[in-house]
Amino acid sequence: MQLSTILLHPTPIFQPKPFHFPPTNSRHFSGTNISRPGMASFSGFGLVGSQKSGSLSVVEYDSSGNCTLMDFVGKGGVNVGDDLVVLMHHIQYACKRIAALVASPFNSSLGNQTGAAAIVTGGSDRDAPKPLDLLSNEIILSSLRNSGKVAVMASEEDDSPLWINDDAPFVVVTDPLDGSRNIDASIPTGTIFGIYRRLVELDHLPEEEKALLNSLQSGSRLVAAGYVLYSSATILCASFGSGTHAFTLDHSTGDFVFTHPNIKIPPRGQIYSVNDARYFDWPEGLRRYIDTVRQGKGKYPKKYSARYICSLVADLHRTLLYGGVAMNPRDHLRLVYEANPLSFLVEQAGGKGSDGKIRILSIQPVKLHQRLPLFLGSSEDIEELKSYGDVQQKVNPGYEV
Numbered sequence: 001m002q003l004s005t006i007l008l009h010p011t012p013i014f015q016p017k018p019f020h021f022p023p024t025n026s027r028h029f030s031g032t033n034i035s036r037p038g039m040a041s042f043s044g045f046g047l048v049g050s051q052k053s054g055s056l057s058v059v060e061y062d063s064s065g066n067c068t069l070m071d072f073v074g075k076g077g078v079n080v081g082d083d084l085v086v087l088m089h090h091i092q093y094a095c096k097r098i099a100a101l102v103a104s105p106f107n108s109s110l111g112n113q114t115g116a117a118a119i120v121t122g123g124s125d126r127d128a129p130k131p132l133d134l135l136s137n138e139i140i141l142s143s144l145r146n147s148g149k150v151a152v153m154a155s156e157e158d159d160s161p162l163w164i165n166d167d168a169p170f171v172v173v174t175d176p177l178d179g180s181r182n183i184d185a186s187i188p189t190g191t192i193f194g195i196y197r198r199l200v201e202l203d204h205l206p207e208e209e210k211a212l213l214n215s216l217q218s219g220s221r222l223v224a225a226g227y228v229l230y231s232s233a234t235i236l237c238a239s240f241g242s243g244t245h246a247f248t249l250d251h252s253t254g255d256f257v258f259t260h261p262n263i264k265i266p267p268r269g270q271i272y273s274v275n276d277a278r279y280f281d282w283p284e285g286l287r288r289y290i291d292t293v294r295q296g297k298g299k300y301p302k303k304y305s306a307r308y309i310c311s312l313v314a315d316l317h318r319t320l321l322y323g324g325v326a327m328n329p330r331d332h333l334r335l336v337y338e339a340n341p342l343s344f345l346v347e348q349a350g351g352k353g354s355d356g357k358i359r360i361l362s363i364q365p366v367k368l369h370q371r372l373p374l375f376l377g378s379s380e381d382i383e384e385l386k387s388y389g390d391v392q393q394k395v396n397p398g399y400e401v
């Protein structure tokens with residue numbers, strides 16, 4: 001199959017549906033609490049906090065009893081505003097196309113057709129993108145363009161941000177396909193996105209300049225953020241500034257169904273997630289921390305377990321649900337595309353995001369592709385880890401795997 005064929009006919013299953021705002025005459029459900037010991041708790045199923053008033057509002061469900069992502073964000077749900085509803089409709093559609101792409105029997109032959117594996121990044125701070133990275137990037141870009149709601153898109157796959165639409169309200173930062181080095185082995189991958197408002201005070205600047213400055217907003221200004229995990233289930237996890245919620249793709253209908261309301265990361269977990277083949281490149285503090293918790297000698301007197309998928313979205317998703325710390329202590333992950341959106345989600349779930357010293361969301365990005373150490377997880381685990389002082393890996397030889 002030709003690349004162009006895949007691009008033009010990516011997902012026979014999910015045809016784009018005309019967009020309608022959610023119906024307003026759906027049934028109302030009352031809240032219940034779902035929690036399991038030692039795991040994230042999901043509170044108030046069917047009831048979510050209203051972003052504007054801070055009060056609880058009732059999410060509306062369709063006739064099958066399901067509340068979909070679009071019901072959730074719309075007027076019958078938390079009502080994030082019409083512009084953001086339209087944008088989310090296009091983002092979720094793009095992610096359904098990527099979900100189909102990563103599961104496609106044809107994706108392993110894409111490298112030969114695009115020649116993308118040979119792309120050189122011209123001395124920039126980025127690894128050479130893979131064919132699926134580039135295709136995912138195209139899919140996201142076309143959806144953002146079609147939404148009419150995006151002024152700027154900054155992608156991990158592009159050297160510079162793209163100015164799309166002068167009057168559109170939002171700026172989107174994205175890592176279209178994180179963990180793509182895993183793809184040949186069908187290991188989970190993910191899409192990460194963050195949404196900011198366009199800075200109207202920069203409108204007078206030349207396009208290149210305002211595109212860059214809009215993309216370098218601090219994470220504390222995020223309006224919304226999310227990831228989509230492509231795994232045994234396709235899960236879209238998002239926050240619109242009022243809790244972190246997850247939706248699972250129902251392949252029979254093409255809807256993301258509201259499955260994990262108000263995720264609360266346990267304050268303490270028993271799992272650390274890191275590539276510990278780097279142990280001898282770690283600083284003393286990080287080695288001591290890992291040695292301590294794996295022996296059950298830390299503040300939580302149980303032996304920790306190690307889990308590392310090497311796919312940031314998957315490692316974070318598990319951490320959100322089970323607790324613990326997901327980390328990459330070397331300067332590898334990107335502040336703009338990865339650390340900020342994911343820290344926003346973790347904080348909204350009651351956890352913490354740090355570079356080992358300071359809060360991620362407080363860092364002012366100075367470079368688009370800026371990299372940093374990243375520690376995300378349970379608040380007590382992150383605090384304990386930071387108390388070891390020296391946890392950022394400075395030796396970073398650039399591991400070829």
Ligand SMILES: O=P(O)(O)OC[C@H]1O[C@](O)(COP(=O)(O)O)[C@@H](O)[C@@H]1O
Pocket residue numbers: 127177178179180181275310311312313328330332399
């Ligand atoms: O090689 P390391 O240090 O284990 O890094 C692995 C991390 O890199 C990633 O693959 C991201 O790297 P890319 O953004 O370059 O794909 C993450 O998914 C994963 O957590």
